[in-house]
Amino acid sequence: MKTDSIFYQIFLNFPTIFFELINQPNTNTQTYEFTSREVKQLSFRLDALFLPTDNNPNKPFYLVEVQFKPDDNLYYRLFAELFLFLRQYQPPYPWQVVVIYPSRNIEREQNQHFGNILASNQVQRIYLNELEETVSGSLGVGVVKLVIEPETQAINLAKSLISQTKEEIIEPKIQQDLIDLIETIIVYKLPQKTRKEIEAMLGLSELKKTKVYQEAFAEGEDEGKEKAHLKSLSNMIRLGLTLETIAEYLDLPLQEVQRLAKLTENRD
Numbered sequence: 001m002k003t004d005s006i007f008y009q010i011f012l013n014f015p016t017i018f019f020e021l022i023n024q025p026n027t028n029t030q031t032y033e034f035t036s037r038e039v040k041q042l043s044f045r046l047d048a049l050f051l052p053t054d055n056n057p058n059k060p061f062y063l064v065e066v067q068f069k070p071d072d073n074l075y076y077r078l079f080a081e082l083f084l085f086l087r088q089y090q091p092p093y094p095w096q097v098v099v100i101y102p103s104r105n106i107e108r109e110q111n112q113h114f115g116n117i118l119a120s121n122q123v124q125r126i127y128l129n130e131l132e133e134t135v136s137g138s139l140g141v142g143v144v145k146l147v148i149e150p151e152t153q154a155i156n157l158a159k160s161l162i163s164q165t166k167e168e169i170i171e172p173k174i175q176q177d178l179i180d181l182i183e184t185i186i187v188y189k190l191p192q193k194t195r196k197e198i199e200a201m202l203g204l205s206e207l208k209k210t211k212v213y214q215e216a217f218a219e220g221e222d223e224g225k226e227k228a229h230l231k232s233l234s235n236m237i238r239l240g241l242t243l244e245t246i247a248e249y250l251d252l253p254l255q256e257v258q259r260l261a262k263l264t265e266n267r268d
Helices: 003-013 013-020 076-091 113-121 128-133 139-146 151-168 172-187 193-200 211-238 243-250 254-267
Strands: 032-041 043-052 061-066 097-100 123-127
Touching: 003 013, 003 043, 003 061, 003 172, 013 032, 013 097, 013 139, 032 076, 043 076, 061 076, 076 097, 076 113, 113 123, 123 128, 128 139, 139 151, 139 172, 151 172, 151 193, 172 193, 211 254, 243 254
Parallel strands: 061 097, 097 123
Antiparallel strands: 032 043, 043 061
């Protein structure tokens, strides 16, 4: 199962789930950006960073690592990357490391070198199979636990989470995105099943025919096109192309390119 891909989707599209996992459910996720950063010295990229978007020096940034296989070198690599990142970017925020394991038996602590730092309040280790002992009834945590649920029980948990999503999430687009994520997790867990078979098992076949769902899906497609246009436009501006040339290349009205250019400026 492609756990890295799944967790990237979860944190990118539903950052509130991450803050639930670290027992900070009241965090304003609008003040964080889930992103990646390249560290030039060794040409590697930190793929899971929550960076503050405001100027609060007391707000930490989070370096997140998802580890589902034993790795004796994990902490050597992780803390080397962290400190090289600090040296290069010198962010004006304190750091926090969050490592997510399916269970304790996967972890390789290396206490001789990292015992003190692992015991500090700047490192948080999360063991997904133990979450039920501390968190109950949380939709977001339930979705994360679905990743490690045994195949024999995954369908029942997924159906329960879908029902909970329909009850708790009012906004159609967010509801559709979360249901799609739950379905995607099951697709990864049951590769021998077709998507249509999984839709039937989860009771999604009729849901996907409803007008509300189809409108939310169409809205998601439109958002995907805009993100692709924004990325292309940003690259073309860096190359020095005029907005008129970009409009012609992307086959978009000039006014639309000008609107997207303003969005790009605001992001930068």
